[in-house]
Amino acid sequence: MTERSYTYYNLGVAIAGFLTRGGEILCRTRDLETMEWGPYAPFAPQRESFQYPDRIAAWEFLSAAARGERPFDPADYAEVDSPYTAGSGARLWVRRLGVHPVDYVLCEGRAVAAIGVLQKRIDVLVEDGFEGVTPLRDHRDPLLSQPVWGKRCLGTFDVPMRDGVTLSTAVYLPRNGPAPQTRFPVVLIRTCYGKPREIIMHPFIHYGYALVIQDTRGREESGGEWSPIVNEMDDGKDTLDWIAAQDWCDGSIGMIGASYLAIVQWNAAASGHPNLKAMISQVTGGTPTYEFPHRNGILCSGTLAWLFSMSGRRMEQAQMDRDDWADVVKLLPIREIPQRALGKEIPCWREWMDHESMDDYWERSNWERFADKINVPTLYVSGWFDDVGTGTSQAWRMNRRMGRPDQRMILGAWRHQFNVSRDIHGIDYGVRAVRYDLFYQYIRWFDRFLKGVENGARQDPRVEYYVIGSNRWAQSCDWPPKESALVPYYLSGGGSANTRLGDGVLRDAPPVAEEPADHYLFDPNDPAPHLIDMSENECMVPENYREMELRPDVLVYTSAPLEKDLTVAGELSFVLYAATDRPDTDWVARLTEVDGEGNSLRLSDGVLRARYRESLKEPKLLTPGEVVRYEIPMSWVANTFRAGHRIRVEVTSGAENSIFPNHNTGKPIADDTEMLVASQTVFHDAARCSHILLPVIPGEN
Structure with missing residues (x-):
């Protein structure tokens, strides 16, 4: 009877293990606080409690592998060359269409790995011994931090801002590492969508980073009133001050986040804070009248769906999912749209209506006017179909104009929800449109600029961009490419x-x-x-x-x-x-x-x-x-x-x-x-x- 062992990895962190013996499947899970493994026990689909709902379906994969069958329909997949499988005899099969694809590695016709491109994560379920033909090979980089730390929640704190409003802030620290350590570099995420949603980024803790997640003003458990953008400059600086003063912070702070969670990074950077030493800016919005919520001075009606969903203290997706938007955007006067379509006022909407041009109200959040203070090594991620892509372009141009070093950018054939599919609405952008290495790039960036590891990140191509039509990745020493x-x-x-x-x-x-x-x-x-x-x-x-x-x-x-x-x-x-x-x-x-x-x-x-x-x-x-x-x-x-x-x-x-x-x-x-x-x-x-x-x-x- 052939016995095979498998391990499930989330962003390079091993979280579950499996054994297959004939028709039997055993599973063990890992305590991510202590990093200790539990015992094997019989596994069934209903026991996939270690999974988020959209993770790789381990039962289906392992059952098919045990039977020697492919766990996918080849008609929906394409066999492609991959740098991970080159020279190994293994082949990569990628799902051509659909959001959050799960790809497979076959060796001699047998499935040995599944690779899930799942929102902000790359998950890998792999037969032990075959890690090298998957994206896990990147994580074997000897200059990369390794996921050897456990984690502990230090607690949730009400962090005071300069006006007395407190912001709910959760702190997680590494524990049980390879050497005694009490002070850590910090990864900060400031979110308007709720702290629990961002705990998905917990792997940073296992790589030796403290993780701080904060509800922005007026959101979820934080105090104050929600008014998008206008308070983020002051609140960002005050939060950085608080973190830098904690005895668990080693003085180096990085920020990461997408969309609004990137806008707050640029607002924080506008303070020139000495402890903010790295940023990973994903699909950021730009300054208020240039890009969000206006585009070249025109109020964006497309913002309404997002604003309706954010009209309460917690995001409500149902407020976005409606079939009468065509009627809503025609309501007049525009000032009354929330009251008539949503049944209530949205305070910030009233403020927006009173400030149509770039006046002092918007200038409060115009981070570009502080270009002389913004000098943070930044990794940018965006795409051609990102609805706030001009924000990334604006930030990049500002830093290049100021001659800032250590700026790097990755641009894909992606929409705002980036790197989740190889097609958009059925338009196929090729088998290479999805990248497996983004989180590896994030760790590498923070290792260089928060931990000081000389890992070559400064020598990486300054810009990598995806060329639609020829469906390939290209590199350039600048953007726009100097050869253009x-x-x-x-x-x-x-x-x-x-x-x-x-x-x-x-x-x-x-x-x-x-x-x-x-x-x-x-x-x-x-x-x-x-x-x-x-x-x-x-x-x-x-x-x-x-x-x-x-x-x-x-x-x-x-x-x-x-x-x-x-x-x-x-x-x-x-x-x-x-x-x-x-x-x-x-x-x-x-x-x-x-x-x-x-x-x-x-x-x-x-x-x-x-x-x-x-x-x-x-x-x-x-x-x-x-x-x-x-x-x-x-x-x-x-x-x-x-x-x-x-x-x-x-x-x-x-x-x-x-x-x-x-x-x-x-x-x-x-x-x-x-x-x-x-x-x-x-x-x-x-x-x-x-x-x-x-x-x-x-x-x-």
Whole structure:
């Protein structure tokens, strides 16, 4: 009777073990406080108490392995080359579609490992002796901290802020390590979603880091009132002061977190705190009017779903999951939306309505104005379809402008919920779109800058980015890649670019003669849509805009089929010459790739409210009929346009579901109930050549 042993790892930490003997499966679990193993006992599916609900299904895997069967349907998987299996005779099979895929390693046709890409974790269930053909090989790095520490909860403390409000703060310390130690480097997580949700990051403790998790002001068990962003600068500094003064802190503090949990990092860094020595900024939002909750001065309607779910002291997902968002975003006046759609006021919404421009209210949270104080080694993680990706771009550009050392970035074909799938809404981004090594990179980063380990992290590629289309990872010494060059592609046509059936053309040479302008009517009662499901709380997903391009209020400019591949990587922008008959309006530019079947897949877009064309602080209304040159920043991307495909640019004035439409009246939007149709004119002649700037990589085309 063949007996095989297996171990289940969570982020490199062994948490359970299994034995298979014929048809019998035995299991033992590990006490993560003492790191001692319990005895083996018969295992059954209902005994998977060591698991989070979405972990690898150990019973199914072990049962199939014992029978010599594959625990997956090959039709749903692809066999791929892997650096972990190279030269070993083993092969990696990856799930091509779906969220949180579980992949498998086969050796001589037998499953020896399962690899689960599960939210913030990488879990591995592996037959003992085969660890080297899985991501566990990374954790054998002799310069990497090893998960040998147990953990203990020191307690939950009410940490006082400067105004007397206390924030609920849980502290976990390593215990029973390889050497006596009472002071540790600290990993701090400040969260608006509740401390229990972040205990998933407990493996840091096992690697020898104290872990501090804090509810931000007004959330869960913390005191004070919830007002997103505005208090995070002071609260972040006060929290760092408190941690640095504790006898279990060795003076080195790092921060990690995604989305709002990254925004609070940048606010804390704005203090220039000497003990904040490393950050891992995942899908961060930017400053308040540049990115969140406004985008280039336009209030984001896509923020409503998140804000509704956060309207109580605890996050309520049910408030996000509703089927009437299309009606909600049309309610007027905008100030009254929470009361009418949610049945209650949201205090911060009222504040937002009173502060439409970048005034002192928002300046309190504008961390970029403290660029001279922000000097923290930072590992950035984001993606092309992250709805707050411009926040990561903003932070990166700030630190590069200031000449800060030790900045590193990983950019994937990912949405805001990053590194969880190889496709987004059925659009396949290739078998390598998911990475197994992110947590390894996090430990490596903190080891270098919190523990002082000379592990080579400073010599790693400064930027790793995923190129859509060619579906591969690339490296660069900077971002945008220094080898990229901005190449203009010009709008052209005979004056009838409305819809994709019109005569709009995108050319690589500027117009040399007069060309008739294009016209459309923008009705804020019926703006062109931005294709998202607001309940998903993902506002920048790629979708097929083919049908939307049949609207007469969308101008469409399409290149000829490409003769060869064209790779772009970097920051995009759109230069628009346009006029309107109203004192204010919005402009929306979108870049898509059109395949051989005519599908028009979104790659990037940008929006601009005309009154903020010169300054987010000092709005300036238009003179109706005046031709104005606009520069519209667009979201970043790396993409290979395939030979035979076409490049397409859309110009319109609405992005329903993403932004609240401009009423075209020039009045403050919060209480305005009047909506005016605007007559829009887009110019593309020799003197006023509207164009998109694409960061082309010359050597790859």
